[in-house]
Amino acid sequence: MKLKRLIITLLVFIISASLLIGCGKGSNTADKEGSKNTNATTTSTKKKVIGVMIGDMSNQFQSYIMDGMKAEAKKYEDEFEFVFVDGKFDSNVQLSQAENFISQKVNAIVLIPGDKEGSKPIVDRIVKAGIPLIGCNTKVADMEKLTTYVGSDTIQSGELLMQGIADKLGGKGNIVELQGFYGHEPQIERHKGIQNILSKYSNIKVLAENTGKWNRAEGMAVMENWLKSDLKDKINAVVAHNDEMAIGAMKAVEAVGLLDKIIIGGIDATPEMLKYLKEGKVEVTVFQDAVGQGKKAIECAVKAVKGEKLEKEYMIPYELVKPEDADKYLAKYPTK
Structure with missing residues (x-):
């Protein structure tokens, strides 16, 4: 009987020891995995x-x-x-x-x-x-x-745009100016550049100016209002501070059938503007890289x-873009 109890006690001891060893191994593995995870986090945060x-x-x-x-x-x-x-x-x-x-x-x-x-x-x-x-x-x-x-040089962009339009006008005519948000640095400096060129052309008159807020829809709305006024038959060119407003103005001019009578120019040479340049719907843009x-x-x-x-x-530097240069500048944009 004593021998039997001794055997049972030994068996219990052996099983308990095995379980403890197993748990110990599991704990080490978890520690190692935890260490790996910490290292991974540390590596990612090194960026x-x-x-x-x-x-x-x-x-x-x-x-x-x-x-x-x-x-x-x-x-x-x-x-x-x-x-x-x-x-x-x-x-x-x-x-x-x-x-x-x-x-x-x-x-x-x-x-x-x-x-x-x-x-x-x-x-x-x-x-x-x-x-x-x-x-x-x-x-x-x-x-x-x-x-x-x-x-x-934002002033340069206004100068290039206005010079390009002055050349298209042959040095005389009436323009309207679509400006960016009043007070924005590009609006101030592009307007200054435009004025620099206009000072050389006494026969180019500014009939009106307004903000199109750099926005196509706003530019279109301002242009529509001008075309509904007594300015309609007097406007020879639209000078827009960016291509988005120029495109809006172009849409308004196209809607009343005056694209062949009103010159339109903008700044940025965006892919869409370059497309309209190729089609002859706008006359000039200025490439800003x-x-x-x-x-x-x-x-x-x-x-x-x-x-x-x-x-x-x-x-x-900015660069003046004419219709014949449109494809060259389109190639500068990454294909999406």
């Missing part, structure tokens, strides 16, 4: 983060800048993560986005401001946080606070994070 603040993603030209940015970003995807946000042309929205990026401790920020004056608190907070700030396409109020700026600006801005942001030296600004 540097660059915040990209787009002024308005619904704006066609800025969407092409973003295409250039994303194409360039692919070169660095092993080391960097790029977070794009839409400012919706609202400085308050952009200020909130900047504060979020600051709290997330991003390594650099690329900014296309919705408004020059409204950019002041945005720039101040980013700079105060010690985050490299790359301006793109549209100037901010305090340019000296930027790490660098990538864009073009959206893709080039976007690519350069991302390249500069990466260099800033890596501590590489940057120039204070990188200016990409």
